[in-house]
Amino acid sequence: MNATGGLDSSLEVGRVEADHTAAHFPSLCRAVAGQLLHADPEYQRFSKAAPASKGMTDFLCVTPDQSHSPREVFDRLRWGGLCLFASTQKRHVVELAHQYEDYGFLMEHAPTSIRQGWCKLPLLSKKIHAFVARKVQLLAPGQITQRFTYQVQLAQQRNADEPIVVHKQVPTMQAVIDRLQSKHPDYPIAGIQKLARKFTEKVFPTFLTREAGMLLILQEHLPAPYNQRVPRLIGMTKDDRGFVRELKMSWLRNGGAPLTHMEFARQSADLLRVIHDISRIIHLDLRLDNFVVTPRGVGFVDFGSSVREGEDLSRNPLLQSLFGELLQTSQIQRMMEKMSASGQVTSQAIRSNCHKPDKAADFFYLALQFNAPHSNPDIADFIQYDPASSEARSLSALTSQILRPEDPAQPPFRSAKDILHGIERMKMELALV
Numbered sequence: 001m002n003a004t005g006g007l008d009s010s011l012e013v014g015r016v017e018a019d020h021t022a023a024h025f026p027s028l029c030r031a032v033a034g035q036l037l038h039a040d041p042e043y044q045r046f047s048k049a050a051p052a053s054k055g056m057t058d059f060l061c062v063t064p065d066q067s068h069s070p071r072e073v074f075d076r077l078r079w080g081g082l083c084l085f086a087s088t089q090k091r092h093v094v095e096l097a098h099q100y101e102d103y104g105f106l107m108e109h110a111p112t113s114i115r116q117g118w119c120k121l122p123l124l125s126k127k128i129h130a131f132v133a134r135k136v137q138l139l140a141p142g143q144i145t146q147r148f149t150y151q152v153q154l155a156q157q158r159n160a161d162e163p164i165v166v167h168k169q170v171p172t173m174q175a176v177i178d179r180l181q182s183k184h185p186d187y188p189i190a191g192i193q194k195l196a197r198k199f200t201e202k203v204f205p206t207f208l209t210r211e212a213g214m215l216l217i218l219q220e221h222l223p224a225p226y227n228q229r230v231p232r233l234i235g236m237t238k239d240d241r242g243f244v245r246e247l248k249m250s251w252l253r254n255g256g257a258p259l260t261h262m263e264f265a266r267q268s269a270d271l272l273r274v275i276h277d278i279s280r281i282i283h284l285d286l287r288l289d290n291f292v293v294t295p296r297g298v299g300f301v302d303f304g305s306s307v308r309e310g311e312d313l314s315r316n317p318l319l320q321s322l323f324g325e326l327l328q329t330s331q332i333q334r335m336m337e338k339m340s341a342s343g344q345v346t347s348q349a350i351r352s353n354c355h356k357p358d359k360a361a362d363f364f365y366l367a368l369q370f371n372a373p374h375s376n377p378d379i380a381d382f383i384q385y386d387p388a389s390s391e392a393r394s395l396s397a398l399t400s401q402i403l404r405p406e407d408p409a410q411p412p413f414r415s416a417k418d419i420l421h422g423i424e425r426m427k428m429e430l431a432l433v
Helices: 027-036 041-046 070-076 090-101 173-183 189-221 261-279 317-329 331-341 359-369 390-403 416-432
Strands: 009-011 057-062 077-087 105-116 126-135 151-156 164-169 233-238 244-250 291-294 297-300
Touching (some): 027 057, 027 105, 027 126, 041 077, 070 077, 077 090, 090 126, 173 189, 189 317, 261 359, 261 390, 317 331
Parallel strands (some): 009 105
Antiparallel strands (some): 077 126, 105 126
16 A cells, blocks of 8 residues: 545545454444555454454454554554554544654555445545554554664555565664663763763674575575575665665565464574574574464564674674673573573583573573463464463473483583474374374
C-alpha cells in the first residue's frame, strides 16, 4: 500500500461483497475495508487471521468505541503491523492521524472517506472517515531500553517486490544524551555529552560498519534457502571517514504457519550450524528478540556485534577495546559467567570460552532459548509451546545435557551441529513413542 489522498478525498468505489471483509471487525471498519482495502495483499493475508492469543497481531481495526490511542495500538501491533481506524467524525480522524504519525506510525492511507451502503448519494448515505497507519518504529517514542540501540524503523522504497525495508542508522547525539541521563541521572552533564559524542562518532558507526560487512559475508557464503533467513544488505550511507552511518536491509517479517516447539528448535540449530560452519560468523547476541519466525522459517537478525571465526581483534585497538567491554558486560556473557559460577553450567566447552568471542556463546544461549520461546511476544503466536508437553520436556532435558554433561571435560555437545543432531535424534524418538 502507498500513502494516498488529501485530508478529505472521498472514495467512490463500488460495493464489495461481504466475504472480502473479516466478520470480527466493527461494522464501521468492515465498510471501509471492503472498499478501501479489498484488493490489498496485506489485508487479504492478515484480516481473516484469528485474533492473536499470546502475542501481538499484524492487523487491527478500531473505532472510537474501542482502545484506539497510538500508544495502546502500538503495544498491540507487531512491527510493521497495520491499524485501520474508522469514525463518523472527520475532525477526530484527522487529529488522531497526526498523533499516530508522531508516535512511530506511517500513514499508508491518509485520512479519507467512503459512503456507506448501496446508495452513494450524499443525502441518502452516511460518510465514514478513516485512515490506515503502519507501525514503523521499533521502539515507542520515549521508550528507553536497558541496552544501547540504534534508530531502527521501517521505510518505504519504490520496489514492487520489496516495498518495505529496514532502515537502521546511528542515533542522534541528543537521543544518546537522553538515554545516558535516564540511566545515570547524577552524572555531570559535561561527562554525559563527552560519552554521547564517543558513542555517536565512534562506537555506533563502528558496529554499524561491521554489521554491513557481516551481511555481505552472509549473502556471499550462505546457500539457499538459508540466505533468505538473515537480512540482506540493500544499501548504506558512509561518512567522510568511511564509517557506515545508516544502512537499509531486507525486512524479515514474522508470519507463516505456526511451528511446533521441536521444529522451532531444529530450525534454529540448523541455521546456526550453517552460519557457524559455512559463513564462519559468530553472532554473539542470540537473544530471543533477535529471532524471527518467517514464512521461510526461523531467522536471525542484528549481526552488529558479530565476529568472524578466528578474527584477530587485537589488530585494531578500537575494536579490541569495544569487544573487550562487550565480552565483559553483555547479557549473554554475564549469564554464562553466573551460571558457570553457580554450577548450572559445567561443560568445559562453554566454561572455558566465557568472555571470549567464541561459538560457545551462541550455542549456549541457543540452548536456553529452547525453553522459553514465548518470551518474545512478536513470535509467540508462531510457536506451538506447551511447557508440559513431551516436546518441551525433551528439549529441557537436552538443554541440561548441553550445559551439564555427565563428563564435563568431554561434553557431547560442542557445536551447533551437535545440538542439531541431538534434536533430530530426539524428534525421531518421540515419533516412535
